[in-house]
Amino acid sequence: MEQFITHVGTAAPLRRSNVDTDQIIPAEFLKRISRHGFEDGLFAAWRKDPDFILNQPQFQGVSILVAGPDFGTGSSREHAVWALQDFGFKVVLASRFADIFRGNSGKGGLLTAQVPQDVIEALWLIIEADPATEVVVDLQARQVRAGDLVADFEVDDYVRWRLMEGLDDIGITLQSAVQINEFEDSRPAFLPVTI
Amino acid sequence: MGRTLAEKVWQAHVVRHAEGEPDLLYIDLHLVHEVTSPQAFDGLRAAGRTVRRPDLTLATEDHNVPTLDIDKPITDPISRAQLEALRVNCAEFGVPLYSLGDTEQGIVHVVGPQLGLTQPGMTVVCGDSHTSTHGAFGALAFGIGTSEVEHVLATQTLPLKPFKTMAITVEGELPAGVSAKDVTLAVIAKIGTGGGQGYVLEYRGSAIRSLSMEGRMTLCNMSIEAGARAGMVAPDSTTYDYLKGRDRAPQGALWDEAVAYWSSLPSDDDAIFDAEVFIDAATLSPFVTWGTNPGQGLPLSSVVPSPADASNEVDRVAIERALEYMDLTPGTPLRQIPIDTVFVGSCTNGRIEDLRAVADVLRGRRVADSVRMLVVPGSVRVRLQAESEGLGEVFTAAGAEWRQAGCSMCLAMNPDKLAPGERSASTSNRNFEGRQGPGGRTHLVSPAVAAAIAVAGHLASPSDLA
Numbered sequence: 001m002e003q004f005i006t007h008v009g010t011a012a013p014l015r016r017s018n019v020d021t022d023q024i025i026p027a028e029f030l031k032r033i034s035r036h037g038f039e040d041g042l043f044a045a046w047r048k049d050p051d052f053i054l055n056q057p058q059f060q061g062v063s064i065l066v067a068g069p070d071f072g073t074g075s076s077r078e079h080a081v082w083a084l085q086d087f088g089f090k091v092v093l094a095s096r097f098a099d100i101f102r103g104n105s106g107k108g109g110l111l112t113a114q115v116p117q118d119v120i121e122a123l124w125l126i127i128e129a130d131p132a133t134e135v136v137v138d139l140q141a142r143q144v145r146a147g148d149l150v151a152d153f154e155v156d157d158y159v160r161w162r163l164m165e166g167l168d169d170i171g172i173t174l175q176s177a178v179q180i181n182e183f184e185d186s187r188p189a190f191l192p193v194t195i
Numbered sequence: 196m197g198r199t200l201a202e203k204v205w206q207a208h209v210v211r212h213a214e215g216e217p218d219l220l221y222i223d224l225h226l227v228h229e230v231t232s233p234q235a236f237d238g239l240r241a242a243g244r245t246v247r248r249p250d251l252t253l254a255t256e257d258h259n260v261p262t263l264d265i266d267k268p269i270t271d272p273i274s275r276a277q278l279e280a281l282r283v284n285c286a287e288f289g290v291p292l293y294s295l296g297d298t299e300q301g302i303v304h305v306v307g308p309q310l311g312l313t314q315p316g317m318t319v320v321c322g323d324s325h326t327s328t329h330g331a332f333g334a335l336a337f338g339i340g341t342s343e344v345e346h347v348l349a350t351q352t353l354p355l356k357p358f359k360t361m362a363i364t365v366e367g368e369l370p371a372g373v374s375a376k377d378v379t380l381a382v383i384a385k386i387g388t389g390g391g392q393g394y395v396l397e398y399r400g401s402a403i404r405s406l407s408m409e410g411r412m413t414l415c416n417m418s419i420e421a422g423a424r425a426g427m428v429a430p431d432s433t434t435y436d437y438l439k440g441r442d443r444a445p446q447g448a449l450w451d452e453a454v455a456y457w458s459s460l461p462s463d464d465d466a467i468f469d470a471e472v473f474i475d476a477a478t479l480s481p482f483v484t485w486g487t488n489p490g491q492g493l494p495l496s497s498v499v500p501s502p503a504d505a506s507n508e509v510d511r512v513a514i515e516r517a518l519e520y521m522d523l524t525p526g527t528p529l530r531q532i533p534i535d536t537v538f539v540g541s542c543t544n545g546r547i548e549d550l551r552a553v554a555d556v557l558r559g560r561r562v563a564d565s566v567r568m569l570v571v572p573g574s575v576r577v578r579l580q581a582e583s584e585g586l587g588e589v590f591t592a593a594g595a596e597w598r599q600a601g602c603s604m605c606l607a608m609n610p611d612k613l614a615p616g617e618r619s620a621s622t623s624n625r626n627f628e629g630r631q632g633p634g635g636r637t638h639l640v641s642p643a644v645a646a647a648i649a650v651a652g653h654l655a656s657p658s659d660l661a
């Protein structure tokens with residue numbers, strides 16, 4: 001997993017609340033067998049509308065999504081995180097996230113930064129006024145900066161640590177390689193093998 | 196203080212323990228199938244990782260496979276792509292695979308036990324919720340998600356927080372005609388589909404001890420439908436008798452060593468469970484679901500419930516919705532509900548003993564003209580065994596379709612589906628809306644009851660047949 005210390009990019013305002021994972025990626029895309037290439041499934045229903053925010057020319061190439069409250073509710077599909085990442089998002093900002101989505105994001109390396117709703121409103125105004133505004137998401141300082149706005153965000157300590165170290169779950173476990181080897185050496189001989 | 200079976204198995208697998216962190220648990224057996232594994236292998240490939248222990252991993256094709264014409268190319272493009280991906284992945288990463296056409300192919304939860312791979316005290320995982328089946332042997336077995344599949348492939352471990360434990364004690368003798376399926380439907384109706392959430396269930400008591408391994412597997416299989424992470428039964432002589440001589444069971448001195456260890460696993464007398472449920476076996480009778488979740492079940496002698504019977508608003512709405520989907524009228528005797536499709540199979544009830552129970556009812560009888568009956572063995576081995584006992588002939592002589600092994604109409608990912616509005620009696624585990632095909636309606640039952648229904652053309656038990 002890539003290390004995440006500070007991310008600088010442009011942001012898109014998603015003025016919707018309760019964006020559930022079915023909206024983020026509809027079920028029809030779940031039948032794929034690859035872990036990548038889900039970008040075309042992201043918000044598939046909404047993107048049919050040419051006026052949808054991510055279809056607007058001034059919001060091309062964004063990497064930060066500023067969303068309404070209760071982002072990521074509904075089914076636990078990890079594909080929602082993959083779709084956001086494949087599309088190019090590194091950060092989602094919202095005032096509230098669904099727990100499972102937040103957990104999946106942390107595992108996948110997508111930062112979900114929680115800020116109060118008034119910060120979201122302020123960010124919306126800033127990026128709508130000037131979509132080219134550089135938004136800085138500083139994980140070290142737990143701070144988001146855009147134009148004149150400086151706001152602290154909340155992120156789980158453990159998730160922050162692993163993002164900053166660039167460690168996925170497997171990477172963390174592999175740090176215990178010595179213990180795994182030792183455990184394996186002590187397994188009883190009567191246990192079965194498949195080969 | 197004494198420890199429970201689940202705690203003993205857990206503690207014997209902790210690779211790393213640190214305060215405030217999940218335990219790192221070693222996994223003894225990782226079962227893999229085509230639906231939940233492709234992205235996991237893809238993730239390994241992207242990160243340049245390998246499968247740590249292919250020799251503790253086993254893949255089989257089951258969810259998508261056709262149960263007819265299995266020698267012909269698979270027509271559904273998604274099914275074909277998933278099966279092909281599994282074959283490529285297993286070849287690349289050195290994981291043993293039982294493909295369609297192999298004599299060991301079958302539903303992942305039927306294959307493990309019949310090979311003797313599932314043994315007491317083991318940790319068993321699979322990217323499938325019904326992995327709980329393997330708990331019948333006193334193994335700690337649970338379903339995992341796709342990124343956990345990748346984690347186990349790469350490390351043979353999983354970081355996990357300990358589960359709570361719940362004892363479900365069924366004491367007494369099961370009345371004639373009452374099977375493990377009826378016990379489990381009664382348990383779920385009692386504790387609800389969320390009643391087991393966060394728990395490992397341990398089934399105990401004389402009624403449980405009297406069950407065969409097949410029956411215990413049915414019981415543990417359905418634990419997930421009560422919301423539990425896993426279900427377990429303590430190993431005993433029934434377990435050892437089942438395992439002895441199986442391909443992957445220990446032999447000679449290792450067998451004795453294993454039995455000595457297994458005998459230390461049952462919960463200590465002074466072990467304390469986080470929750471306890473008691474059921475009097477004598478009160479049980481053949482059970483059938485009338486609604487759209489496995490907790491909406493009643494004894495066959497009952498009538499369709501009314502929303503007015505509900506004790507709270509949430510239940511009332513749930514009953515109303517279920518009745519609407521199922522197209523049922525409150526007060527109708529369950530026995531009067533006509534059935535057009537009967538499905539015998541799945542990892543819940545697709546084992547040899549289940550097929551014997553069905554054949555015992557069908558022998559010398561005919562499936563009603565209005566009924567289509569599918570009998571789908573859980574594995575190729577089960578199919579061959581059934582053939583050698585003459586059961587296949589009993590099924591076909593009665594007018595049932597005798598199919599090849601797979602998940603089939605349990606989840607309708609292959610061509611075996613209900614048409615909209617069709618109504619099935621099914622020995623599978625989920626009666627969710629559309630589970631057996633969009634718009635299809637499902638009543639969950641035991642194998643013997645399914646067979647009686649096929650003959651009668653409506654919900655019925657064997658004792659109703661002339």
Ligand code: SF4
Pocket residue numbers: 257258302303304323325541542543601602605606623624
């Ligand atoms: S038979 Fe049904 S429940 Fe069992 S593994 Fe197959 S699809 Fe899942």
